[in-house]
Amino acid sequence: MKHGKKIAWILTGAILSAGCITGCSKEPADAPSNTYHKVNLSMAVNGTDTQIDSLVANHFAQLVNERSEGNVTIDVFPNDTLAGGNSTKGVEYIATGGSDLGAYATSVLANLEPKISVATIPWSFTSYQDARETIDSTGGAYYAKLLEPKGITYLGSFHNGFRQLTNSKRAVTKPEDLKGLKIRVPGSAVYMNVFDALGANPTAMSWSEVFTAIQQGTIDGQENGCSITKSAKMDEIQAYMTIWNYSYENDLFIANTKIWNSLDESTQELLRECAVEACNWGRDHLESEEEQLIEGFREAGMQVDVLTEEQLAPFQEAITDVIADLQKVYGEEACAAFGME
Numbered sequence: 001m002k003h004g005k006k007i008a009w010i011l012t013g014a015i016l017s018a019g020c021i022t023g024c025s026k027e028p029a030d031a032p033s034n035t036y037h038k039v040n041l042s043m044a045v046n047g048t049d050t051q052i053d054s055l056v057a058n059h060f061a062q063l064v065n066e067r068s069e070g071n072v073t074i075d076v077f078p079n080d081t082l083a084g085g086n087s088t089k090g091v092e093y094i095a096t097g098g099s100d101l102g103a104y105a106t107s108v109l110a111n112l113e114p115k116i117s118v119a120t121i122p123w124s125f126t127s128y129q130d131a132r133e134t135i136d137s138t139g140g141a142y143y144a145k146l147l148e149p150k151g152i153t154y155l156g157s158f159h160n161g162f163r164q165l166t167n168s169k170r171a172v173t174k175p176e177d178l179k180g181l182k183i184r185v186p187g188s189a190v191y192m193n194v195f196d197a198l199g200a201n202p203t204a205m206s207w208s209e210v211f212t213a214i215q216q217g218t219i220d221g222q223e224n225g226c227s228i229t230k231s232a233k234m235d236e237i238q239a240y241m242t243i244w245n246y247s248y249e250n251d252l253f254i255a256n257t258k259i260w261n262s263l264d265e266s267t268q269e270l271l272r273e274c275a276v277e278a279c280n281w282g283r284d285h286l287e288s289e290e291e292q293l294i295e296g297f298r299e300a301g302m303q304v305d306v307l308t309e310e311q312l313a314p315f316q317e318a319i320t321d322v323i324a325d326l327q328k329v330y331g332e333e334a335c336a337a338f339g340m341e
């Protein structure tokens with residue numbers, strides 16, 4: 001393990017001679033059952049200190065530290081600093097053991113396994129509660145199955161948010177309003193195909209380049225959750241916002257499988273318990289702040305249009321074929337795991 005990830009066991013000479021080495025799963029014979037071996041692990045996230053992935057990671061680190069009485073510590077690295085700011089490399093580092101733990105959006109993890117972004121198919125979920133229930137049952141198990149061959153262990157999921165649209169040109173309340181708009185999207189085929197079908201010009205671009213690209217007029221807008229839209233200060237450079245909940249994005253809480261398997265059972269149990277709790281904390285946090293963020297966008301001078309079901313219908317109708325094609329690509333098992341017929 002890198003970056004101070006050497007596991008220091010506090011053992012007596014007698015135990016050492018008995019053959020217990022770093023990474024062994026047995027507790028020392030005289031250790032109380034409620035103590036943990038000293039372990040230091042790294043956790044990589046792509047977002048800034050104020051974004052939801054960093055907030056969840058830091059909450060997780062605090063829970064682990066408190067419940068292990070300081071024996072198990074987590075160093076959180078925002079902005080993908082371990083991978084030079086590159087989220088694709090960040091995910092690869094988790095797979096190869098360059099980082100121990102991580103939290104990444106499914107659109108980024110799709111670089112390892114394209115089917116991981118199946119839940120981003122438009123209007124797969126009707127609400128955050130719908131997303132919670134589906135992922136915590138069949139969806140999470142499907143994520144775990146996809147990630148296992150990649151050397152990654154799935155520990156949980158939390159909201160990145162329903163993706164909304166902002167742009168500098170005009171209000172978007174009907175499909176025709178998107179015609180010709182240059183919209184930054186992640187490289188996922190889901191987003192590219194959807195905006196292409198709606199008449200926009202989708203442009204794949206690193207998130208770190210978006211703010212400057214909008215300022216310079218290289219692109220007209222972007223789509224993301226409210227939390228990320230705010231933390232990226234899009235309200236300072238974009239005049240229009242459309243609330244349409246067109247695609248749900250979540251972050252997966254993951255671990256390198258070899259690192260995970262090297263931990264003793266009690267530490268694994270602690271980390272899994274704290275990961276689930278941190279994920280649910282993150283979900284609650286994002287849900288509770290979303291209305292406040294939308295009101296804040298209005299106060300900042302943005303025109304915010306919250307589309308009704310009637311207004312959404314033409315958008316949904318325009319991409320019916322796209323959704324059907326995507327479901328075929330992802331396959332029956334993937335779609336069934338997320339309640340898609």
